[in-house]
Amino acid sequence: FSGADLADGSCAHPTIPGRVSPLLPANHVTMTKGTGLVHTAPAHGMEDYSVASHHQLPTECLVDESGYFTEAAGPELKNKNVLEEGNEAVIKMLQAAGGLLKEEKYVHSYPYDWRTKKPMIIRASKQWFVNTADVKAAAQDVLKKVKVVPTSAVNRMLEMLDRRTFWCISRQRCWGVP
Helix, strand or coil: CCHHHHCCCEEECCCCCCCEEECCCCCCCCCCCCCCCCCCCHHHCHHHHHHHHHCCCCCCCCECCCCEECHHHCCCCCCCECCCHHHHHHHHHHHHCCCCCCCCCCCCCCCECCCCCCECCCCCCHHHHCCHHHHHHHHHHHHHCCCCCCCCHHHHHHHHHHHCCCCCCCCCCCCCCC
16 A cells, blocks of 8 residues: 555654554655654654644654753653663664564664764754744844844834744853854
């Protein structure tokens, strides 16, 4: 059967008894990029966030700023690093629930931090979810008070701010912002 036959269906969560997860179509999932049936982690990537927003799903971030599972992830995962012992814990949970169909080593294409040379995970932070209208108005008000050289650039910048649809106030770098 085709993936479209699964759209709007649901499945039981493999490790959380009683939790039902919706099956949602997503344009970013293709036969060349995977199976077409994948997990959605709205707090860990723009494509997943867009799908979740479209279907009014909550954006739960179960990973803290240091890359460790939070208490909300459950007692089996709490305080485990997601790229290290957290992976092994999830595999054991799936095995115990009878939900692991196959396990194989896979080299994921994580982005790497240029300073530490370690893989990074994408994690939503609160500044992703600000009221765009409020931010836009505040940015435009502040820009009007800035002395810009040449002065002709102010209108161009105000127009750019007016067209902007996504706002990220901070990138939360632990070592500072350039």
